[in-house]
Amino acid sequence: MEAISLHASPDGYFCDLLNEAAKRNKMKVEERVSIYLINVLKTFIQPEKLSVKIGDKLLNPFDTPLALILHELHEVDDPFTRQKILRMLGEYSLYYSGFFGDYFNNKTYSIDYYMSIGKRSYELLKNHDVRLKETYKKLAEEFESYVSLVSEVSISSPIKQNKDILAVYERWTKSPSQQLSRVLREFGIQPDAIFITDKVS
Numbered sequence: 001m002e003a004i005s006l007h008a009s010p011d012g013y014f015c016d017l018l019n020e021a022a023k024r025n026k027m028k029v030e031e032r033v034s035i036y037l038i039n040v041l042k043t044f045i046q047p048e049k050l051s052v053k054i055g056d057k058l059l060n061p062f063d064t065p066l067a068l069i070l071h072e073l074h075e076v077d078d079p080f081t082r083q084k085i086l087r088m089l090g091e092y093s094l095y096y097s098g099f100f101g102d103y104f105n106n107k108t109y110s111i112d113y114y115m116s117i118g119k120r121s122y123e124l125l126k127n128h129d130v131r132l133k134e135t136y137k138k139l140a141e142e143f144e145s146y147v148s149l150v151s152e153v154s155i156s157s158p159i160k161q162n163k164d165i166l167a168v169y170e171r172w173t174k175s176p177s178q179q180l181s182r183v184l185r186e187f188g189i190q191p192d193a194i195f196i197t198d199k200v201s
């Protein structure tokens with residue numbers, strides 16, 4: 001896959017995309033929420049940064065089914081670790097719902113699974129992090145609106161070529177092959193993990 005070259009800094013690049021998307025959606029985004037969303041989008045340039053380590057386990061929603069991550073969340077007692085897992089779930093759900101929302105249009109199951117996880121994660125996070133409490137509260141209350149905003153960003157961004165990814169994934173679901181799996185992984189997608197997650201949901 002051709003490497004992506006950003007002429008501006010990632011912050012400036014995503015800030016421009018976010019502002020343009022907000023204008024198209026006629027949506028006013030608070031500065032603190034905008035900064036948070038920019039950081040979320042930056043994280044997914046290198047999705048390994050989303051990982052949370054619990055003992056000898058490394059959890060990352062791109063290669064760990066959400067059902068297993070939710071199980072780990074319920075098993076964890078340490079507040080700081082719970083906060084990290086909740087943030088990971090919230091950010092992944094926001095990103096996945098925004099960038100891959102079109103994928104669910106022709107499916108029997110609903111994007112509501114991911115949306116509900118994202119909203120609930122931010123609802124819980126506001127009680128874990130006083131510093132970002134108002135940001136998390138806003139994200140929980142208007143999660144659907146911010147998913148729409150991220151979706152708008154995805155249309156303008158070359159970082160995830162939605163139609164290409166979805167076309168390859170559709171082919172993989174019908175006829176899994178190592179070649180198609182490799183292509184999906186080059187896009188940063190772990191097809192086996194998504195497949196298991198979809199079945200669980």
